[in-house]
Amino acid sequence: MFYNKRYLFVVVSYLMNFILCLLINKCFIFLEMGFNIILGSIIIYAIILTSCSVATLILLYLFKIFKWLFKLKKRKIEQKFLWNIFSIFVYLCIFIIFFKITEY
Amino acid sequence: MTLKKRVAIKVYDKNLKHSVIVTMCFVAIMGSIYFIRNLNYSKKYLLQKANEYYSKEEHFRAAKYFSKALNFNIADTEVYKKYGTSLLKLGNYSLAAKYFRLASSIDAYDDEAYCSLGDALYRKACENGDKQSFVEAIEYIERAVELNPDSEKLYLLGGLCCRGGGLYEKARTFYNKALSSDNFNKAGFYNLIGNTFDEEGNYKEAVIYYEKAVVSDNSFVTAFCSIGDMFLKMNDYESALKNYQKAIEVNEKFVPAYIKIANLYYDKNNFTKAIAVAFKVLKINPQDNSANYSLGMSYKQLGQDKESLEYLKKAAFYGNDKALKEIKRRNVL
Numbered sequence: 001m002f003y004n005k006r007y008l009f010v011v012v013s014y015l016m017n018f019i020l021c022l023l024i025n026k027c028f029i030f031l032e033m034g035f036n037i038i039l040g041s042i043i044i045y046a047i048i049l050t051s052c053s054v055a056t057l058i059l060l061y062l063f064k065i066f067k068w069l070f071k072l073k074k075r076k077i078e079q080k081f082l083w084n085i086f087s088i089f090v091y092l093c094i095f096i097i098f099f100k101i102t103e104y
Numbered sequence: 105m106t107l108k109k110r111v112a113i114k115v116y117d118k119n120l121k122h123s124v125i126v127t128m129c130f131v132a133i134m135g136s137i138y139f140i141r142n143l144n145y146s147k148k149y150l151l152q153k154a155n156e157y158y159s160k161e162e163h164f165r166a167a168k169y170f171s172k173a174l175n176f177n178i179a180d181t182e183v184y185k186k187y188g189t190s191l192l193k194l195g196n197y198s199l200a201a202k203y204f205r206l207a208s209s210i211d212a213y214d215d216e217a218y219c220s221l222g223d224a225l226y227r228k229a230c231e232n233g234d235k236q237s238f239v240e241a242i243e244y245i246e247r248a249v250e251l252n253p254d255s256e257k258l259y260l261l262g263g264l265c266c267r268g269g270g271l272y273e274k275a276r277t278f279y280n281k282a283l284s285s286d287n288f289n290k291a292g293f294y295n296l297i298g299n300t301f302d303e304e305g306n307y308k309e310a311v312i313y314y315e316k317a318v319v320s321d322n323s324f325v326t327a328f329c330s331i332g333d334m335f336l337k338m339n340d341y342e343s344a345l346k347n348y349q350k351a352i353e354v355n356e357k358f359v360p361a362y363i364k365i366a367n368l369y370y371d372k373n374n375f376t377k378a379i380a381v382a383f384k385v386l387k388i389n390p391q392d393n394s395a396n397y398s399l400g401m402s403y404k405q406l407g408q409d410k411e412s413l414e415y416l417k418k419a420a421f422y423g424n425d426k427a428l429k430e431i432k433r434r435n436v437l
Contacts, residue, residue, distance in 0.1 A: 001123040008120075012127055016134075091130055098134055102141050 001087040003080050009087055016094050017045045023101050052089035056082060147176040151183065163190040181207045185217055188224065197228035208244075218248035219258055226265045238269030249281070256288050263296055272300040291321035298330060307334040325351045325358045332364060341368060357388050359395075366398045375402040393424035400427060 002009035021041040060082065154169035170187035184207035191200035204221035208214060222245035229237030245262040252258065259282035266275035279293045279300075298313035311334045317327040332347035345368055351361035362385045369378035379402045385395035400416035403409075413434070419427035 001119075001126060003119050003123075005120060009123070016131070095130070095134065099137065102138055 001084060001091075003083050006083075013048075013087075013090050013094065014041070014045055017041055017048065020044070020094060020098055020101070023098070048090060048093045052086055052093055055089050056086045059085060147173055147178065150176075151178075154183075155186070158186050158190060161193075163193040166190045167194060179206075179210060181211045181214060181217065184210070185220060188220060192220070192224055192227070197224050197231065200224040201228060213251060215248040215251035215255070215258075218244045218251070219255070219261065222248065222261060222265065226261065226268065229265075230268060235269050238265055238271075241265045242269070242271070242274065249278075253281075253285065254287055256282065259288070259293075260296075263300075267300060267303060272304050275300050289321075291317040291324045291327065294320060295324070295327050295330065298327070302330070302334065307337050310334050323354055325355045325361065328354065329358075329361055329364060332361075336364075336368070341372065344368060359385055359388055359392060362388075363392075363394045363398065366395070366402075370398060370402060370405075373405075375405045378402045379406075391422050393419045393422035393427070396422060397424045397427045400430070404430075 002012070018037070018041045021037055021044055024044075025037060025040070150169050150173035154166050154173055157163075157166035157169060167187065167190040170183060170190060173183065174187070184203045188200045188203035188207065191197075191203065201221060201224040204217055204224055208217040208221055211217065222241040225237045225241035225244065228234070229241060242262060242265045245258055245265060248255070249258050249262065259278050262278040263275040266272065266278060276297050279297045282288050282293050283290055294313050294317035298310045298317065301307070301310035301313060311331055314327045314331045314334065317324055318331070321327075328347050328351035332344040332351070335341075335344035335347065345365065348361045348365045348368070351358055352365075355361075362381055366378045366381040366385070369375070369381060379399060382395045382398040382402065385392050386399075389395075396415045396419035400412050400414075400419055403412035403415065413431070416427045416431050420431055
């Protein structure tokens with residue numbers, strides 16, 4: 001997603017993450033655990049990006065192992081494909097956190 | 105303009121188009137989920153959910169629903185009190201106090217609201233060390249006592265608030281009021297008065313009240329130990345020992361009394377007797393970390409380092425910090 005305009009992806013996903021942090025802050029205000037929204041959202045965004053990058057890399061290596069095990073034809077994995085996987089993971093992460101928060 | 109350039113301009117960035125559509129669908133799905141989850145959240149439904157979670161003691165969720173319900177401008181004492189209780193359990197004492205205040209402002213004869221408000225202010229004061237909150241808490245508890253003089257909890261809480269704020273005379277007033285009623289355990293309140301004198305440093309007066317506690321209930325072993333502690337503070341070791349032994353006569357499995365005797369013998373450099381008493385404790389409870397520590401230190405004084413280390417390690421294993429420090433000091437870890 002937004003492969004040709006990756007900066008747009010960062011902006012859009014960060015904005016979604018910021019709204020998520022607003023919801024989280026609203027939830028935890030009872031525990032006097034409200035936090036600085038901007039700093040909190042940056043930290044949470046960094047965690048999401050890191051974990052999604054790791055997940056994408058794991059998937060990539062699993063795919064390579066799978067190809068080697070079953071002796072499949074060597075096909076070069078496109079950068080675009082990897083970026084799409086990564087962006088889907090980021091969206092999925094935000095969705096899961098949002099879903100859990102709305103349960104409360 | 106050449107044809108190629110025209111085509112180039114006309115070719116849309118398909119990836120951008122698809123990405124925007126997917127993102128908008130994603131945002132729309134999230135928005136609908138949020139909307140559906142918040143749909144039909146009537147006041148009645150919110151209160152029902154809040155009460156459900158409150159009865160299950162899931163205070164975080166209960167607080168969440170109470171706060172949503174309060175957006176409907178409910179002015180109900182019970183709702184304020186339950187919300188306040190949930191906030192108290194979550195540790196948000198300031199907000200809890202606010203809602204208990206609201207509850208008491210609606211019903212000025214509700215002693216429970218004043219008691220809870222006093223409790224919230226007391227916990228807030230303990231957290232911040234704010235003396236003004238202690239004084240405020242005492243005022244509300246006094247009002248609660250006026251409305252319900254038969255509640256033991258109020259006298260205990262009042263005494264606790266006063267002692268927290270250093271107002272020992274006022275604490276004794278609470279306890280004496282409780283004593284004037286025949287409904288409560290007198291020994292307990294005499295013991296508490298003794299504690300206030302102990303905290304003030306007036307050990308002789310403390311002994312008088314601990315003795316009254318013992319006269320009122322001769323199975324009150326803690327009071328015997330407290331009398332012993334007061335004599336120890338007044339450097340009267342014989343009387344202290346006598347009282348610790350009296351505690352053991354009443355309850356021969358009362359470990360704190362044995363520990364105090366062992367410590368007393370240790371302080372008087374009578375390490376053999378200290379070891380003998382500590383072993384008695386281990387017969388009752390082999391995992392008692394104080395007894396193991398006492399043994400470790402006594403053996404150390406007798407020059408028996410191997411046995412000393414063995415018991416210090418046991419004491420440290422069972423959670424004795426002083427034993428751990430002693431072991432580190434010997435650079436064994």
